[in-house]
Amino acid sequence: MFGVRSRVPHVLFALHSSVAAWCVVGPGYRWWGASARPFVFGLPWSLVWPLIWLALVFASLLAYERWTRKVEDANERAAQADGARNPASAP
Amino acid sequence: MSPDAWIVSTVALAYLAGCLWVGMRGGAGASDSAVGYVAGDRALGPLVMYFIVGATVFSAFSFLATPGLAYTSGAAVFYVLGYGLVGFIPFYFLGPRAARLGRAHGYITQAEMVAHRCSHAPLAGTMALVSVLSFVPYLALQIKGAGLVVNRLTEGNVPEWLGGGVCYAVVLAYVLKSGVLGVGWTNVFQGVLMMALAWAFGLWLPYKLYGGVGPMFEQIAAAKPEVEGGALFLSAPGAKSWSWFLTSGVISTIGFVCWPHLFMKAFSARDERTLRRTVVFYPTFMIFLVPIFLIGFAGVLFPTPPPKPEQVLPHMLMSLELPAFVVGLFCAGALAAGMSTGDAIVHASASILVRDGWITALGRKLSSNQERRAVRVLVVVLTLASYALAIAYQGDLVSLLLYAYGPIAQFLPGLLIALCGRRRDGPAVHAALVAGVAVCVGLKLFPQFAPWGLHEGVWGLVANLATLGALSALRSQPKRTE
Numbered sequence: 112m113f114g115v116r117s118r119v120p121h122v123l124f125a126l127h128s129s130v131a132a133w134c135v136v137g138p139g140y141r142w143w144g145a146s147a148r149p150f151v152f153g154l155p156w157s158l159v160w161p162l163i164w165l166a167l168v169f170a171s172l173l174a175y176e177r178w179t180r181k182v183e184d185a186n187e188r189a190a191q192a193d194g195a196r197n198p199a200s201a202p
Numbered sequence: 203m204s205p206d207a208w209i210v211s212t213v214a215l216a217y218l219a220g221c222l223w224v225g226m227r228g229g230a231g232a233s234d235s236a237v238g239y240v241a242g243d244r245a246l247g248p249l250v251m252y253f254i255v256g257a258t259v260f261s262a263f264s265f266l267a268t269p270g271l272a273y274t275s276g277a278a279v280f281y282v283l284g285y286g287l288v289g290f291i292p293f294y295f296l297g298p299r300a301a302r303l304g305r306a307h308g309y310i311t312q313a314e315m316v317a318h319r320c321s322h323a324p325l326a327g328t329m330a331l332v333s334v335l336s337f338v339p340y341l342a343l344q345i346k347g348a349g350l351v352v353n354r355l356t357e358g359n360v361p362e363w364l365g366g367g368v369c370y371a372v373v374l375a376y377v378l379k380s381g382v383l384g385v386g387w388t389n390v391f392q393g394v395l396m397m398a399l400a401w402a403f404g405l406w407l408p409y410k411l412y413g414g415v416g417p418m419f420e421q422i423a424a425a426k427p428e429v430e431g432g433a434l435f436l437s438a439p440g441a442k443s444w445s446w447f448l449t450s451g452v453i454s455t456i457g458f459v460c461w462p463h464l465f466m467k468a469f470s471a472r473d474e475r476t477l478r479r480t481v482v483f484y485p486t487f488m489i490f491l492v493p494i495f496l497i498g499f500a501g502v503l504f505p506t507p508p509p510k511p512e513q514v515l516p517h518m519l520m521s522l523e524l525p526a527f528v529v530g531l532f533c534a535g536a537l538a539a540g541m542s543t544g545d546a547i548v549h550a551s552a553s554i555l556v557r558d559g560w561i562t563a564l565g566r567k568l569s570s571n572q573e574r575r576a577v578r579v580l581v582v583v584l585t586l587a588s589y590a591l592a593i594a595y596q597g598d599l600v601s602l603l604l605y606a607y608g609p610i611a612q613f614l615p616g617l618l619i620a621l622c623g624r625r626r627d628g629p630a631v632h633a634a635l636v637a638g639v640a641v642c643v644g645l646k647l648f649p650q651f652a653p654w655g656l657h658e659g660v661w662g663l664v665a666n667l668a669t670l671g672a673l674s675a676l677r678s679q680p681k682r683t684e
Binding site (some may be wrong): 151172 | 481
C-alpha cells in the first residue's frame with residue numbers, strides 16, 4: 112500500500128492537509144474550537160485544538176518526507192542498475 | 203540617564219555586538235560572486251534554513267502586535283497559528299521544483315524564474331516593483347518597532363530615531379559584508395534568543411499575575427462571561443467577524459508561500475532534501491507562538507490598560523518594576539525579532555531590484571562583480587529610504603503592512619503557471635497580476651466597495667484569475683483556428 116509506486120501516501124497527505132486547513136483556518140474551527148475554559152496544561156480547548164493539528168501535520172509531513180525519500184532512493188537505484196545493464200543509456 | 207536605563211542600554215548593546223560578530227563571521231567561505239552573495243552559493247544546510255525561515259517569519263510585529271491582538275480580540279489571534287501551520291505546506295512541492303529550475307537556469311530570484319518560464323521579461327519588472335513597494339513599509343515597520351522598544355524601555359532616554367538607527371546600522375554592516383550567509387547565521391542566533399525569551403516571559407507573566415496559565419484562563423472566563431459561546435469566544439461579539447478570520451487566514455496562507463524573500467530561499471538550499479526538511483520541521487517553530495499568545499491574554503485583566511494594544515508587553519514589564527537586566531533581556535528579544543526579519547527583507551529587496559528590475563526587465567548586462575556591487579549599493583539606499591519613512595511617517599504603519607499580503611498573494615497564479623503549467627502565457631499572467639494588484643489596492647483604499655467584509659486580497663485573486671482565464675482563452679483561439 113505504501114510502495115514506491117503507490118498513490119496512497121499522496122492521497123492521504125493531501126486529504127490530511129486539507130482537513131487541517133479546514134479545521135484550523137476554515138469553518139471547522141468554528142464548530143470545534145469553542146471553549147474558553149482550561150482543558151489541558153491550563154490551556155483552553157480553542158488553543159489546544161490547533162496545537163493538536165500542528166502535531167498531526169508535523170507527524171504526517173515527517174512520514175511523507177520519509178516516504179518521498181524512499182521513492183527517490185528506489186528511483187536512483189533503478190537508474191544505476193539500468194546504467195550498469197546498458198552503459199550506452201547511462202547519463 | 204538613570205542607572206536602570208544604562209543597564210537596559212548595555213544589555214541591548216551587548217546583544218547588538220553579538221549580532222554583529224555572528225553576522226560578520228557568517229559570510230566567511232562564500233564565493234565572491236552574485237550567487238555567493240544572494241544565494242549563499244546554493245549551499246545552506248538544514249539548521250540555517252530552519253532558522254532563516256522561522257526567524258524571518260516572526261518579526262517585531264509578531265513579538266509586539268500578536269500579544270496586542272490576543273489582548274484586544276481574544277481567540278481571533280489563533281488565526282496566526284492556523285495560517286502558519288498550513289501556509290508552508292505548498293512549499294514542500296513548489297520549493298524543490300523551483301530549486302531544480304534554479305540550478306538548471308541560474309535563477310536566484312522568484313520573479314526572474316516566473317518571467318523566464320513565461321518568456322515575458324517585463325513581468326519581472328512588475329513583480330519587482332510590487333515586491334519592493336510591499337517591502338519598504340514592512341522594513342520601516344521593523345525599524346520603527348526597534349526604535350519604539352528601545353525608547354520605551356529606556357524610559358524615553360534613547361530617542362526612537364537613535365534606537366532604530368543604531369540597530370539598522372548593525373544590520374547594514376553584516377548584510378553588506380556577508381550577504382545571505384550573514385542573514386542566515388544571525389537568524390540562528392536571533393531565533394534561539396527570541397524563542398528562549400518568549401517562553402520565559404510567556405510562562406512567567408501568567409504565573410506572576412494569576413498564579414499560572416490555567417488560573418489565568420479561568421479568571422478571564424469568569425470575568426468576561428458575556429463572550430462565552432461565541433464563535434471566537436474570548437473576543438467581544440462582533441470584534442472580529444468570522445469572514446475576517448477565514449479570509450485573513452486564506453490570504454495570509456497564500457501570501458506566505460509567495461513572499462519573495464522566503465521563496466528565494468529555494469535557490470539557496472544545499473539540496474532538495476534540505477528544503478523538504480525545512481518544511482517538515484517548520485511547524486515546530488510555530489510552537490513559539492504559544493507563549494506570545496499567553497503574554498497577550500495575561501494583559502486582559504491587567505489593572506492598567508496599555509497606551510496602544512501592541513504595547514501590552516512593554517507596558518506590563520514596565521509596570522511590574524522588574525530588575526533592569528530582565529527588561530534589557532526583553533529589549534534584546536524584541537530587537538532580535540525585528541532585525542531577523544528586517545535583514546532578510548533588505549537583502550531580498552535589493553537583490554530583486556537589481557536582478558529582476560535592472561537585469562531581467564530592462565535587459566542591462568552586468569558582470570557578477572558589478573551585480574554584487576549594485577546589490578550592496580541598493581541595500582544602503584533601501585535601508586536609508588525605509589529609515590526615512592520610519593522617522594517621517596507618524597501614522598499607523600501596521601495598516602500599511604496589512605495590505606502588503608494582498609498584493610503579494612497575487613503572485614500565486616503566475617508562480618503556479620511558471621512551475622507547473624504546460625502553457626505559459628506571459629502577457630496574460632502579467633495583465634492578470636496587474637488587475638489583481640489594482641483591485642486589491644483599490645478595495646483597500648475604498649473598503650466600502652468590498653462585498654461581505656472579505657479580505658481585499660480575495661477579490662484581487664478573483665480579478666486575477668478571471669483576467670488570466672479570459673486572456674488565455676482569447677489568445678489561444680487564433681492559434682487553434684490556424
